[in-house]
Structures are given as C-alpha cells and as structure tokens.
Amino acid sequence: MKGVIVLALKEMVVKNFGEDKWKETLAKAGIDKEPRVLATSDIDDRTVLNVVNSLCKVLNISLVQAADAFGDYWVNVYSQRIYKAYYVGVKTAKDFLLKMDSVHAQTTRNMPNAHPPRFEYEWEGEKTLIMKYKSQRGLIDFMVGLIKGVGKHFNEDLKVTKLGSDKVKVVFP
Ligand code: HEM
Structure with missing residues (x-):
C-alpha cells in the first residue's frame, strides 16, 4: 500500500488521539523504530493491516470504527489539503x-x-x-x-x- 495512506492514518491518530497512541500502536505492531515514510513509499499490506489491528486494540475500538474515523479524516481533512483538485467543480x-x-x-x-x-x-x-x-x-x-x-x-x-x-x-x- 502506498505510504500516503499510512501518513494520513498517522496524522489522524496523532491529531485525534495523541502522539502517544501512535507510538503505542507501532510498538504493539512490533515496529520498534518508525521508518521514514514518503507518500510514494511502498508499505507491505500486511504491515499496514497489522498497524490498523494494533490501533484498534490501543484505542479499544472496532475495525469498523477505525475505518469510519480514517474515512472521515481522509476525505474531510487529508485529501482536502493534498488532493483538492479532485473536488474542484464537483457539487x-x-x-x-x-x-x-x-x-x-x-x-x-x-x-x-x-x-x-x-x-x-x-x-x-x-x-x-x-x-x-x-x-x-x-x-x-x-x-x-x-x-x-x-x-x-x-x-x-x-x-x-x-x-x-x-x-x-x-x-x-
Ligand atoms: C480525492 C479522493 C481520493 C484519492 C486521491 C484517493 C487515492 C487513493 C490512493 C493513492 C490509494 C492507495 C492505493 C495503493 O496503495 O495502491 C487509495 C486507497 C484506497 N482508496 Fe482512495 N482515494 C480517494 C478517495 C476514496 C474514496 C471516496 C473511496 C471510497 C469509495 C476510496 C477507497 C479506497 C480504498 C478502499 C483504498 C484501500 C486500498 C484497497 O482497498 O485496495 N478512496 N486511495
């Protein structure tokens, strides 16, 4: 999966739940040192899913709740900044x-x-x-x-x- 998805997920977690929750999530997923991720980086799908599952445990939420939180953040915050062009003229x-x-x-x-x-x-x-x-x-x-x-x-x-x-x-x- 492209790094841009993970960058958006991280930003959502840090802004909505705090930096500590992101750190806890990575630790729970077995990632000791956070790699440098670029929007175009390739991140193994299993790693991304592992992080999402750990996030659910750390926040004590279901996968559906995590998906709703991500979807809201991606559409209403993240993509408004970097993919604004796709919204122009769409009513x-x-x-x-x-x-x-x-x-x-x-x-x-x-x-x-x-x-x-x-x-x-x-x-x-x-x-x-x-x-x-x-x-x-x-x-x-x-x-x-x-x-x-x-x-x-x-x-x-x-x-x-x-x-x-x-x-x-x-x-x-
Ligand atoms: C401006 C809006 C959007 C942009 C620019 C965008 C772009 C992207 C990009 C770059 C990826 C990563 C693909 C990869 O790693 O190969 C992705 C994944 C994904 N997008 Fe979007 N997206 C947008 C909105 C949406 C919306 C509204 C939906 C729902 C219909 C959606 C559904 C998904 C899903 C489910 C994935 C996960 C990858 C998968 O299931 O295979 N996206 N998107």
Missing part, C-alpha cells in the same frame, strides 16, 4: 463517487507498484447506487467509512450499507 456526493474509479486509476498511474482499488457502478433505481469494490486487499470497511466521509463533505445524508465483501449500497437523499 454532489453522487458526482464525486462516480469519479472515484478514474481518480484511483489516475492518481496512481505514475506511482510504480500502486495497486489502486477499482470500482464498478450499477444503479438500482434513481437514488440507489451499488458500488462494486475490486481489490485484493479486502478493505471494504474502509470503503464504507470513506463513502460516509464523502456524504459528510457534501452535507448529504447518505445511507451507506456494506453488502458482503465486495459491494456497497449507497442511497442518496
């Missing part, structure tokens, strides 16, 4: 979500070793979108948290439901 959560497949393909096009998730879209009526998640990583809970973050950003009360391990249902208001 609704629907339009933003429909761009996400090409955004993931685009942002990672020039990053060697990136394996971005891809999405397929299917409408079940006018207001109900099924987003199919295509990734080997199994991070559907993060996808749900990120979509909730998108709803918050656009001030829309989205109903977001996980349908198994590769589909999310989004009902727009």
Whole structure:
C-alpha cells in the first residue's frame, strides 16, 4: 500500500488521539523504530493491516470504527489539503463517487507498484447506487467509512450499507 495512506492514518491518530497512541500502536505492531515514510513509499499490506489491528486494540475500538474515523479524516481533512483538485467543480456526493474509479486509476498511474482499488457502478433505481469494490486487499470497511466521509463533505445524508465483501449500497437523499 502506498505510504500516503499510512501518513494520513498517522496524522489522524496523532491529531485525534495523541502522539502517544501512535507510538503505542507501532510498538504493539512490533515496529520498534518508525521508518521514514514518503507518500510514494511502498508499505507491505500486511504491515499496514497489522498497524490498523494494533490501533484498534490501543484505542479499544472496532475495525469498523477505525475505518469510519480514517474515512472521515481522509476525505474531510487529508485529501482536502493534498488532493483538492479532485473536488474542484464537483457539487454532489453522487458526482464525486462516480469519479472515484478514474481518480484511483489516475492518481496512481505514475506511482510504480500502486495497486489502486477499482470500482464498478450499477444503479438500482434513481437514488440507489451499488458500488462494486475490486481489490485484493479486502478493505471494504474502509470503503464504507470513506463513502460516509464523502456524504459528510457534501452535507448529504447518505445511507451507506456494506453488502458482503465486495459491494456497497449507497442511497442518496
Ligand atoms: C480525492 C479522493 C481520493 C484519492 C486521491 C484517493 C487515492 C487513493 C490512493 C493513492 C490509494 C492507495 C492505493 C495503493 O496503495 O495502491 C487509495 C486507497 C484506497 N482508496 Fe482512495 N482515494 C480517494 C478517495 C476514496 C474514496 C471516496 C473511496 C471510497 C469509495 C476510496 C477507497 C479506497 C480504498 C478502499 C483504498 C484501500 C486500498 C484497497 O482497498 O485496495 N478512496 N486511495
């Protein structure tokens, strides 16, 4: 996984829960010395998942709660700073979500070793979108948290439901 994800996770933990919790998380994950991470660094998926699991233990929260906290932070804080361009001119959560497949393909096009998730879209009526998640990583809970973050950003009360391990249902208001 690209370092940018870990940098965002770290910033979320340090800002919302304090530096000590991040240090505790790394220690629990068996990382004695924090390596220097750049946005474009490649970090082993297992290491990232290990850190996320340790974080859940340190904060005494579930994986779903961690995914929601990350999704909110990524969409409403982190990406507003470094990926602002993707939000320019987009007025609704629907339009933003429909761009996400090409955004993931685009942002990672020039990053060697990136394996971005891809999405397929299917409408079940006018207001109900099924987003199919295509990734080997199994991070559907993060996808749900990120979509909730998108709803918050656009001030829309989205109903977001996980349908198994590769589909999310989004009902727009
Ligand atoms: C401006 C907004 C966004 C940008 C620039 C962005 C970019 C990225 C990047 C660079 C990665 C790492 C890919 C890799 O390591 O190969 C990633 C991972 C991921 N993104 Fe986004 N993302 C954005 C918003 C979203 C949203 C709204 C969703 C939900 C639909 C989403 C779902 C995911 C998931 C689930 C992953 C984890 C990797 C995986 O499951 O394979 N992202 N994103």
